[in-house]
Amino acid sequence: MSWYRNAVWFVKGLREYTRSGYESASKHFNPADVEVNVAGRSFLVTGANSGIGKATAKEIARRGGTVHLVCRSKELAEVAKGEIVTETGNPNIFLHIVDISNPKEIWKFAEKFKNEHKLNVLINNAGCMVNNRELTEDGLEKNFATNTLGTYILTTALLPLLEKEADARVITVSSGGMLVQKLNISDLQSGNGTFDGTMVYAQNKRQQVVLTEQWAKAHRNIHFSVMHPGWADTPAVRSSMPDFYQKMKNNLRTEAQGADTVVWLAVSTEATKLPSGLFFQGKAAV
Numbered sequence: 001m002s003w004y005r006n007a008v009w010f011v012k013g014l015r016e017y018t019r020s021g022y023e024s025a026s027k028h029f030n031p032a033d034v035e036v037n038v039a040g041r042s043f044l045v046t047g048a049n050s051g052i053g054k055a056t057a058k059e060i061a062r063r064g065g066t067v068h069l070v071c072r073s074k075e076l077a078e079v080a081k082g083e084i085v086t087e088t089g090n091p092n093i094f095l096h097i098v099d100i101s102n103p104k105e106i107w108k109f110a111e112k113f114k115n116e117h118k119l120n121v122l123i124n125n126a127g128c129m130v131n132n133r134e135l136t137e138d139g140l141e142k143n144f145a146t147n148t149l150g151t152y153i154l155t156t157a158l159l160p161l162l163e164k165e166a167d168a169r170v171i172t173v174s175s176g177g178m179l180v181q182k183l184n185i186s187d188l189q190s191g192n193g194t195f196d197g198t199m200v201y202a203q204n205k206r207q208q209v210v211l212t213e214q215w216a217k218a219h220r221n222i223h224f225s226v227m228h229p230g231w232a233d234t235p236a237v238r239s240s241m242p243d244f245y246q247k248m249k250n251n252l253r254t255e256a257q258g259a260d261t262v263v264w265l266a267v268s269t270e271a272t273k274l275p276s277g278l279f280f281q282g283k284a285a286v
Contacts, residue, residue: 016281017176017230018251022260025282029260033268033283039064042119043266046100046154047126049076051234052173054084055259056123056266061088063267068094068117070109070126100126100150101136110157119161121266124151124172124208129240131197133190141189143197147204148188152211159219167272168222171265172212176228176281178205198241209279216277223272225265227280232258 016025043060047053048069057067061084069084071077074097081095098109113119127147134142140149155170162168181202190200212226231237233252238245245252264283265271271283278285 017228017253018248019253019257020251022230022253022257022282025284026260029283030270033270034059034063034264036267036269037064038267040066041121042066042068042117043121043123044068044070044113044119044158045123045125046070046098049073049080051236051255052229052232052258052262053123053125054080055255056125056262057093058084058088059256059259059263060266061085061090061093064090065267066092066094068096068113068119070096070098070100072097072099072126100154101128101140101142101145103138103140103145103149103153106150106153107157110154114158114161117161118165119158120165120167121169121171122155122158122162123262123266124155124170125262126150127173127201127204127236129197129201129236131240133195141191141200143200143204144188144190147201148207148211151208155211155215159222162222163219169266169272170212170215170222170224171262172208172224172226173262174208174226174228174279175202175205176230177202178209178228181206183207183210212279213277216275220276223276225271225276225278225280227261227265228286229253229258229261230281234258 043065045053045057048057049071057069061067069077069081077095081093084093099105130142136142136145183206209226212224216224230253232255234255261280261283274285
């Protein structure tokens with residue numbers, strides 16, 4: 001019945017995940033929730049050189065936060081950092097070049113970061129959708145290595161740093177695509193059967209939801225959340241889902257609209273009044 005789940009998800013998406021869905025949901029938002037000053041608080045955003053990650057970093061910077069951009073491409077990251085500093089006037093933007101698909105690189109970065117910085121909020125945004133099965137240099141399927149394992153390793157490595165701070169938070173950017181997949185732990189490397197990059201990505205996003213639920217149970221003094229940004233017009237969507245983009249480009253959310261709930265989860269006091277471990281869409285648990 002996977003075709004049925006896919007069809008239901010797409011119909012739901014047309015209603016809720018598009019720009020019009022955002023505009024409808026935003027009628028119930030309280031602007032005061034995010035009209036805050038977060039100076040003195042430290043935020044780490046992965047995949048921050050473009051798309052939702054950059055939009056999130058920029059909004060946090062506008063509110064005075066210290067923002068650590070974790071990116072794979074040094075060239076793109078430096079451009080993004082310059083743009084954020086120029087547009088927000090916030091000089092407290094720091095750049096770290098890390099490949100989130102490389103476990104050793106993540107551990108090395110995290111150990112160094114823990115010795116040099118504090119951290120209040122971790123935002124796991126980096127991700128990929130590779131449509132043909134590729135292996136990393138460690139022999140890991142690339143989607144899983146980036147979306148699931150990379151997120152797990154970075155979060156696990158930084159938990160001791162987060163544990164030291166009041167009002168610590170971990171936010172993971174997932175996808176409504178997880179609704180078309182049930183958790184399958186028997187084939188994490190997607191080596192069996194026909195490889196479908198879209199479905200592998202959806203499985204990874206389901207895995208992120210389950211990880212968030214388990215972290216919330218194990219670490220009671222950190223607020224964990226996972227969210228769906230809706231269907232946004234980002235470089236990742238344009239490159240990984242060209243057919244979908246061509247069909248939907250006039251109805252996609254802006255990057256800022258996609259980042260809106262991430263920012264709310266990261267800075268508002270209202271977000272942490274809700275239980276840890278929930279899945280959010282449109283600033284509401286679903």
